Amino acid sequence: MVKTDPPIHDGVTEIEAKALFSDLHTKALAMGLQQHQLAGLKFVAGTRKARWAKVKRRLLKVVLVGTAFAAILWIVCLLEWPLTRRQLAETVWRLRGWSAKEGQAERCLVRASSTVQNLARPPIDCGFCEDVMSVLEVTNISRFDFTHSLAYSGQPVVVSDGCSSWSAVEVFSFDFFRDLYEASGYSDQSNCQFFPYQTEFRDLYEVFEMDEDRVNQRKGQQPWYIGWSNCDTSVSAMLRKHYGRPYFLPPQSESSKTDWIFMGSPGYGAHMHVDSVGLPSWQAQIKGQKTWILQPPPECYFTCVGRMEVTVKPGGIIVLDTNKWYHSTLVEGTDISITIGSEFD
Known part of the structure; x- marks a missing residue:
């Protein structure tokens, strides 16, 4: 059965109507009418408006379908039904050609920019x-002095x-971290966070496969800087053989069971940001030296000092509330x- 175009008026199909109109257009030009004169005719303008109205209807349908899909996806994410967020994320990882192990570097279906995160952050006192x-620098401070003067004051201190x-x-x-994680087989790290910053790495495995020349920043090699949280209990036990709770922390305080580790070469670091970890933090400078730049949140620009800077050297610990200080x-x-x-x- 041969398919034909439906008639649009008095048995004339759309294709036949286009052919007739094209013939009229050719005859009008042959009679001496100019193209701009034809374009100014009311019925021609009406034809254009009708065509644009058709395009707008199609665009509206696309927008409505897209909005409905986004709303359904949002509801699924909020209710975690019929899939949990992790199952949904793993599905997206597979569609992107990643394994579940590789997916640990991308914890969100859509990664919000720091600008979006800042806009969503509630203002603080x-x-x-x-x-x-300024950042206070002290040495050999007693636990009593730190507890009563600095621990919960908001004052950054080194x-x-x-x-x-x-x-x-x-x-x-x-090499110590590489050997430690290789021996553990990177177990229990799938639920941990990994921060690639400006590098191409997607997980710790890729980091520890790095070429030795790049690790040691030999001439012509690209700088690197990464961070991660450790969830491997065997690794944690080994790490804590070599460090303990800082001597100056309040006696009643408890540290998180999660180790946060940051490592990288000169010339790189973390971009300006604010954390959402819930509690104040301490960060010990084990090797090398790192400069910290601190700023108050935007709502405090006219109340607090605009910018502070301090360089933490090996053996030093910086203590600050990273949930408040950018x-x-x-x-x-x-x-x-x-x-x-x-x-x-």
Whole structure:
């Protein structure tokens, strides 16, 4: 059966109507009418409007379908039914050609930019930074003084000898972490966070496969900087043989069971951001040196100091509330920077 175009008026199909109109257009031009004169005729303009109206109807349908799909996906994510967020994420990872192991570097279906995250952040009370003029640097501070003056004040502080007695200062290195995780088989890391920053790495496995020339930043090699949280209990037990709770923390406080580790070469660091980890943090500079740049949140620009900067050297620990202070870091000097940290209540 041959398919024909439906008639649009008095038995004339759309194709026949187009042919007739084309013939009329050719005859009009042959009679001396100019193209711009034809374009100005009311019925021609009406034809164009009708065509544009048809396009708009089609675009509207596409927008409505897209909005409906996004709404359904949002509801699925909120209710976690019929799929959990993790199942949904793993489906997206597979569609992108990633394995579940590789997917640990991408924890969200859609990664929100730092600008979007900042806009969604609720404003805070600026009292925490009102009297802070600079980063305080202290040495051999007593637990009593730190607890009653600094621990929960909002004042960023660097304890210069905070981890100088730890064996981690001598033991921790790129090779140490590589061997440690290879021995563990990267177990229990699938639910941990990984921060690639400006690198191409997607997980720790790729980091520890890095060429030795790049690790040691030999001439012509690209800088690198990454961070991760450790969820492997066997790795954690080994790490904590070489570091302990900082001596100055309040006696009643407890540190998180999660180790946060940041490592990278000179010239790289973390971009300006604010965390959402819930508690104040400490970060010990094990190797190398790293400069921290701190800024108050935007709503506090007219209440608090605009910008502070401090360089933490090996053996030092910086303590600050990263949920309130915006911060960026830059590895400086010639050595690889290794830091380890945790939260405390």
